[in-house]
Amino acid sequence: MGNTLTIPDSPSPLLHLNRVKTYFYTVEGTAKAVDDVSFSLNKGETIGLVGESGCGKSVTALSIMRLVKDPPGKIVSGAILFNGTDLLQISSGRMKSIRGKRIAMIFQEPMTSLNPVYTVGDQISEMFVTHENLGKKESWERAVGMIEKVQIPAPEKRAREYPHQLSGGMRQRAMIAMALACKPEILIADEPTTALDVTVQAQIIELMLQLREEFGTAIILISHDLGIIAETVERIVVMYAGKVVEEGPTLSVFDAPKHPYTKGLFKSRPKIGERSEYGRRRLLEIQGAVPNLFQLPGGCPFHPRCVAAVEICRGSAPELISTHDNQKVRCHLANP
Amino acid sequence: MKDEKEKSLLKQPLVEVQDLKVHFPIRKGILSRSGGMVFAVDGVSFTLNEGETLGIVGESGCGKTTTALAVLDLIRPTAGKVFFEESDMARMSPSELRKLRREMQLIFQDPYSSLNPTMTLNQILNEPMRIHRVYPRNERAGRIAYLLEKVGLTPEQGRRFPHELSGGQRQRVGIARALALNPKLIIGDEPVSALDVSIQAQIINLLIELQQEFRLSYLIISHDLTVVEYICDRIAVMYLGRMVEMAPYGDLYRDPKHPYSEALISAIPVADPRLKRKTPMLRGDVPSPIRPPAGCHFHPRCPKRISGCDVHSPQLKDIGGGHWVACHLV
Numbered sequence: 301m302g303n304t305l306t307i308p309d310s311p312s313p314l315l316h317l318n319r320v321k322t323y324f325y326t327v328e329g330t331a332k333a334v335d336d337v338s339f340s341l342n343k344g345e346t347i348g349l350v351g352e353s354g355c356g357k358s359v360t361a362l363s364i365m366r367l368v369k370d371p372p373g374k375i376v377s378g379a380i381l382f383n384g385t386d387l388l389q390i391s392s393g394r395m396k397s398i399r400g401k402r403i404a405m406i407f408q409e410p411m412t413s414l415n416p417v418y419t420v421g422d423q424i425s426e427m428f429v430t431h432e433n434l435g436k437k438e439s440w441e442r443a444v445g446m447i448e449k450v451q452i453p454a455p456e457k458r459a460r461e462y463p464h465q466l467s468g469g470m471r472q473r474a475m476i477a478m479a480l481a482c483k484p485e486i487l488i489a490d491e492p493t494t495a496l497d498v499t500v501q502a503q504i505i506e507l508m509l510q511l512r513e514e515f516g517t518a519i520i521l522i523s524h525d526l527g528i529i530a531e532t533v534e535r536i537v538v539m540y541a542g543k544v545v546e547e548g549p550t551l552s553v554f555d556a557p558k559h560p561y562t563k564g565l566f567k568s569r570p571k572i573g574e575r576s577e578y579g580r581r582r583l584l585e586i587q588g589a590v591p592n593l594f595q596l597p598g599g600c601p602f603h604p605r606c607v608a609a610v611e612i613c614r615g616s617a618p619e620l621i622s623t624h625d626n627q628k629v630r631c632h633l634a635n636p
Numbered sequence: 637m638k639d640e641k642e643k644s645l646l647k648q649p650l651v652e653v654q655d656l657k658v659h660f661p662i663r664k665g666i667l668s669r670s671g672g673m674v675f676a677v678d679g680v681s682f683t684l685n686e687g688e689t690l691g692i693v694g695e696s697g698c699g700k701t702t703t704a705l706a707v708l709d710l711i712r713p714t715a716g717k718v719f720f721e722e723s724d725m726a727r728m729s730p731s732e733l734r735k736l737r738r739e740m741q742l743i744f745q746d747p748y749s750s751l752n753p754t755m756t757l758n759q760i761l762n763e764p765m766r767i768h769r770v771y772p773r774n775e776r777a778g779r780i781a782y783l784l785e786k787v788g789l790t791p792e793q794g795r796r797f798p799h800e801l802s803g804g805q806r807q808r809v810g811i812a813r814a815l816a817l818n819p820k821l822i823i824g825d826e827p828v829s830a831l832d833v834s835i836q837a838q839i840i841n842l843l844i845e846l847q848q849e850f851r852l853s854y855l856i857i858s859h860d861l862t863v864v865e866y867i868c869d870r871i872a873v874m875y876l877g878r879m880v881e882m883a884p885y886g887d888l889y890r891d892p893k894h895p896y897s898e899a900l901i902s903a904i905p906v907a908d909p910r911l912k913r914k915t916p917m918l919r920g921d922v923p924s925p926i927r928p929p930a931g932c933h934f935h936p937r938c939p940k941r942i943s944g945c946d947v948h949s950p951q952l953k954d955i956g957g958g959h960w961v962a963c964h965l966v
Contacts, residue, residue: 352834353832467921468921497695497696497921498900498903498904499695499899499900499903501903502903502914502918503916503919505913506913509913524832524833526833526907527862527904527907528905529907530905530907530909530911531905531911554908554909564834565833565834568833568834568836568837569833569837569862569907570840570865572861572862572901572904573890575865575866575886576890580844580866583837583841585834585837586834586837586838587838589803589805590832590834590835605834
């Protein structure tokens, strides 16, 4: 399941981010939340955007959807090519016809992204009314069908209920129903299970994987949970301080992480069963704290926390280089 | 392995909880008519030994936090008893309880909302000593500097305010504050859940070092089963107000006996892409503790239920090796 290797950057990816920069202009200064980010997503592929708070993974997603709040945010430069069309160049009207229909997004907290004063069925029907010009009755029927598809019991009854009447897991299912209503080509899922209990999380991930098979949707999964990433995605993009620091097929990145940050991230989590087998080993710490975007260190932004840092790391920022084994890494010390 | 054996030989109970029940009435309308009860904790018993770490895990609404608050006497139990060093907390006078509070301290999930934003770190760490009138006034500054260093901060940082610190540093302050009165027991309610992965390791390592140095007992409340396995000696699994299983950490993960523990453990995503994803064992959400199902609370979701599970509540049984299970099938 999931981990078949696809060749990244095939000739015409479904989505290609080219040197995207999204900055926030505030009284405290300019925060370069997304700073020169490039990656692509192929048709039907699932990739994972990994990183800690403030690394820019959510702002990257919002940039793709063109939902960055302006002001204070602004997509400063770069291109986001969707089937060859630059989403940053088209009119907001045209973007509206893509957003939700061809590129859909689900969020961490389903309660705040559902409208509390409309029934769940109404909100899903609206997708069909808006994007497919269907009549009210047909839209409603299709909405109930979607609710059934996301395995909510008693779909007819649930469609007539309001978001607060549903449990957290069911609300996230309703969000998925809405997102997939128009069979989008891309689904962006921003920490879709972080607010859920672990047994509910397992069900939601399972549902997303089933629907991926059925609809052939490409998925960008944003998560800080390396377990979920390992279980679901084919390729990983690791972000740190607004930049992509490593990218590669899931297996390769887990087997041989190349960036010191990725290495540290993998080793800082305990592994179940290891303690019973070998006794408790001290966890590897990444020193210091996640940097403040307003006061980024010069050179490589990771250098103050990096165990391998040398002189050049303090002086100049490394470029993202491709390695011989199909990975990409942004580190002065990495071998091509 | 050896130190664990020694530990078990020196077992000295610090906290003993017997058949603890905490029920909250639901009030409806202006006349406060009772609209039923929330059975937050419904008959929980356990012992925490000196120097030991006990973890309580479970999903939202299982009663793990309420159990911890009852141990701290921050919530009065509806029924049942809590003993601290063999004295019944319900029979203590207010002044005895006040003294006892020095011995038990709490670390919160969100280090930001649990630190007073208008106080410097020095003031925050001075508060517990001032309130409990311990350590002479002229020694307190020295003790604050010592505490800051113990948690990996510098005495110079004592003049800072919480907003000037990172999340991990704030959690260090929360830990220093918990240590200020030299307690025997520290209760951590999701102590690392709000932190970034790279910071979690720092705090987990710190908690383990401090435990060894000060011979602390920990009660760790968490939904993160991976972290709990690493920190805790024994782990209790709760479901809808009841304890369904309690076992040494290794046994619980290797050989969970209760179907709920089994489902919970199999649902943990494993950071190894070579392992095949497991099909979820449970369907549906955790039911509400307002009207918990009859019999075994878990029976409506249990893949292994038999007739009778919906009528009789299973008792927690000792199956040997410190492993306790509440299931009719065991």
